[in-house]
Amino acid sequence: MTDSFGALKRNKAENFDKLTASLNKLNSKSGGPGPDERFWKPEVDKAGNGYAVIRFLPESEGEDVPFVRKWDHGFQGPGGWYIEDSLTTLGQKDPVSEYNSMLWNSGIESNKDKARKQKRRLSFVSNIYVVKDPSNPDNEGKVFLYKYGKKIFDKLNEAMNPQFEDESPVNPFDLWEGADFKLKIRNVEGFRNYDKSELDVSAPLFDDDEELENVWKSQHSLQEFVNPTNFKTYEELQTKLNRVLGLDGAAPSTTAESSFQAEPPAEIPSAPAAAQPEVAASEDDESLDFFKKLAED
Numbered sequence: 001m002t003d004s005f006g007a008l009k010r011n012k013a014e015n016f017d018k019l020t021a022s023l024n025k026l027n028s029k030s031g032g033p034g035p036d037e038r039f040w041k042p043e044v045d046k047a048g049n050g051y052a053v054i055r056f057l058p059e060s061e062g063e064d065v066p067f068v069r070k071w072d073h074g075f076q077g078p079g080g081w082y083i084e085d086s087l088t089t090l091g092q093k094d095p096v097s098e099y100n101s102m103l104w105n106s107g108i109e110s111n112k113d114k115a116r117k118q119k120r121r122l123s124f125v126s127n128i129y130v131v132k133d134p135s136n137p138d139n140e141g142k143v144f145l146y147k148y149g150k151k152i153f154d155k156l157n158e159a160m161n162p163q164f165e166d167e168s169p170v171n172p173f174d175l176w177e178g179a180d181f182k183l184k185i186r187n188v189e190g191f192r193n194y195d196k197s198e199l200d201v202s203a204p205l206f207d208d209d210e211e212l213e214n215v216w217k218s219q220h221s222l223q224e225f226v227n228p229t230n231f232k233t234y235e236e237l238q239t240k241l242n243r244v245l246g247l248d249g250a251a252p253s254t255t256a257e258s259s260f261q262a263e264p265p266a267e268i269p270s271a272p273a274a275a276q277p278e279v280a281a282s283e284d285d286e287s288l289d290f291f292k293k294l295a296e297d
Helices: 006-009 010-025 093-107 109-117 150-160 207-218 234-245 254-258 283-294
Strands: 052-055 067-077 080-085 121-132 143-148 179-188 191-193 198-202
Touching: 006 010, 006 207, 010 150, 052 234, 067 234, 080 234, 093 234, 121 150, 143 191, 150 179
Parallel strands: none
Antiparallel strands: 052 121, 052 179, 067 080, 067 121, 121 143, 179 191, 179 198
């Protein structure tokens, strides 16, 4: 746990090792917050293209890693919208995951299609420093929270775990030896695509440690996003699911519960015929913000 700025600098290598170990553990397993002023979102032009430069920041004081991982669901049924955080984020049973398992295990293709539409979405939350934001220059030089999807996270993970011998590991969350992240957004078949995004060369965010410490002290705590008290109970989610899908209070079959694991099983695949890009949670959140308000009890 990082308890001072001096410790953060002294323990760069150790912190990187811990972060890499945490990522490797996370990658060996399978699987948001609503809008508020603490969050930064990139903007795109009329063609759906956008560009910004951000810097991912290290763990905040009192925290162990510089990101949190969340799962949620967002789908519409005959009874309205179901847009809720998944209890699988906490390693607990979740009624939607159980119901989807029941549908998938039925072997009926129409049930599998339903499960695909209701599957979990993965997102991450980190602190960032906005280096360049052409759409909103007032954001530059400020610290924000940033919610992003698996595509971006994979790029950070690849930097920390390079595939080739001639590539050196880089901790993109490090203030001294990290790198700016060039966020490049394109519109590909109607979806936001981040494939062109990339890390710049490794360099300190600032040369002055006092400036770096000021940035670090401006970071937000991430623990509220995985605090169990901020999640609805299993019973509340079950009631909501029943209403949205018109299940008349019928609980999922015990067959689904028997297949539950602390970390959920492999993700339900997308429809095989779909050629559209994979969409992470943060990439379609904008279209759900309005409906999330309507879906609240």
